[in-house]
Amino acid sequence: MTEHLGYEKHDAAGRGSGNSRNGTRSKTVLTEIGPVEIEVPRDVDSSFDPQIVKKRQRRLTGIDEIVLSLTAKGLTTGEISAHFQDIYGASVSKDTISRITDKVVGEMTEWQNRPLDRVYPVIFIDAVHVKVRDGQVTNRPMYVAIGVTVNGERDILGIWAGEGGEGAKFWLSVLTEIKNRGVADVCIVVCDGLKGLPEAINTVWELAVVQTCIIHLIRNTFRFASRKYWDAMARDLKPVYTAPSESAARERFAEFTQTWGQQYPAIIKMWDNAWSEFVPFLDYDVEIRRVICSTNAIESVNARYRRAVRARGHFPTEQAALKCLYLATRALDPTGKGKARWAMRWKPALNAFAITFEGRITPNGN
Incomplete structure (x- = not known):
C-alpha cells in the first residue's frame, strides 16, 4: 500500500x-x-x-x-x-x-531409515549441540553423519538425538545402525578427537582408517588463542597439514612450536595428542586430501544447522530439535535428501581412492 x-x-x-x-x-x-x-x-x-x-x-x-x-x-x-x-x-x-x-515426522522417519550405499569413500561424523527444555534446559548432542558417495555427492546419512555429552558409546550405536542400513565398508572416517571413538569406528568397520578432522584441529587451535593471532596461526599451520610426508610435517610443526609453544602450550599438547590420528592424512594422494579438507561441503551443512539452532535458542522437546534439523537438511536440496556435489574435481579423487583402497571401491557404490 x-x-x-x-x-x-x-x-x-x-x-x-x-x-x-x-x-x-x-x-x-x-x-x-x-x-x-x-x-x-x-x-x-x-x-x-x-x-x-x-x-x-x-x-x-x-x-x-x-x-x-x-x-x-x-x-x-x-x-x-x-x-x-x-x-x-x-x-x-x-x-x-x-x-x-x-506432518514431516513420518517423512523424517522414512528418510532416517532409508537404505544406504554399500561403500562410502569417506564419512564425516560430528555433533551439533542444542538446548532442550525438558523440565530444565540441558545441552543435548545431535549426532550427524555425512558421507561422500562414489559418485562424488554429499549424502547426509542421518541425525540422531543423544543424551548428556557427546560419547563414543553412543557413536558406536549410531555407526552400527548405519552399517545395518547397508554400509558394509568405509575407507576413511573423519572425526574429532573424542576418546574411544577410533576403537568404536574400527569395531564397526575393521578396515576403516580413522582420520582426525583437520577442520576440527584448526578450529580447536583457535579456541586456545587470541583472535588477533588466528590469521598468523592459520598461515603457520598450513605447511604442517600440506606437508608431503610425516617427517616434513614434524619439521614444520617443530617450527610452529618454536613460534607459539611458549605462549600457547595447550595448543601444542592438543596437536601432540591428536598426531597419531592426524598422520594417516599425510600418506594420501593430493586428490584424497582435497576431499578430506573440503570445508565448503561440510561447513554449508554445519552453518545451516547452527543458524537454525541459534535462531531458536532452545527447543521444547527432543523431537522439536530433530524436526528443525531435518527441515534444515531438507532445505539443502529440493529432493529432500540433502545431497549435493562434494567437489568439482571428483574423477581424479575417485581414481586415487580406487588405487589407494584397491578392490574396495566399485563404480556405483553397490
Whole structure:
C-alpha cells in the first residue's frame, strides 16, 4: 500500500494527494490448513491491487511449505504466527503450525531409515549441540553423519538425538545402525578427537582408517588463542597439514612450536595428542586430501544447522530439535535428501581412492 500511495502511513505528504488508506476488509481464503480469514488493505478510490493475495483470489497455496521453510530457519511457532499476521494479516495459531510441522515426522522417519550405499569413500561424523527444555534446559548432542558417495555427492546419512555429552558409546550405536542400513565398508572416517571413538569406528568397520578432522584441529587451535593471532596461526599451520610426508610435517610443526609453544602450550599438547590420528592424512594422494579438507561441503551443512539452532535458542522437546534439523537438511536440496556435489574435481579423487583402497571401491557404490 505504501508503494502504491507513495507515502507512509500518517505521513503529512499524503494530505491532498487525492487518495489515501481506507482501513481493511475481511476476506476468507482456502488453504491447505483450512479456511483462513485475512485482512486486506483498502484505499479510497479502490485502485489498490493486492500483490500477495490477489483480488478475487479464493485459494492460497503453499502455506505448508512456508511454515516448513520458516521452521528450517529456526523460527518458533510464535514467530511464524506473527510472520503470517505481518504479511497476510491472518491469524494462524501455534497449534496449527505445530500440526503442519508434525506432518514431516513420518517423512523424517522414512528418510532416517532409508537404505544406504554399500561403500562410502569417506564419512564425516560430528555433533551439533542444542538446548532442550525438558523440565530444565540441558545441552543435548545431535549426532550427524555425512558421507561422500562414489559418485562424488554429499549424502547426509542421518541425525540422531543423544543424551548428556557427546560419547563414543553412543557413536558406536549410531555407526552400527548405519552399517545395518547397508554400509558394509568405509575407507576413511573423519572425526574429532573424542576418546574411544577410533576403537568404536574400527569395531564397526575393521578396515576403516580413522582420520582426525583437520577442520576440527584448526578450529580447536583457535579456541586456545587470541583472535588477533588466528590469521598468523592459520598461515603457520598450513605447511604442517600440506606437508608431503610425516617427517616434513614434524619439521614444520617443530617450527610452529618454536613460534607459539611458549605462549600457547595447550595448543601444542592438543596437536601432540591428536598426531597419531592426524598422520594417516599425510600418506594420501593430493586428490584424497582435497576431499578430506573440503570445508565448503561440510561447513554449508554445519552453518545451516547452527543458524537454525541459534535462531531458536532452545527447543521444547527432543523431537522439536530433530524436526528443525531435518527441515534444515531438507532445505539443502529440493529432493529432500540433502545431497549435493562434494567437489568439482571428483574423477581424479575417485581414481586415487580406487588405487589407494584397491578392490574396495566399485563404480556405483553397490
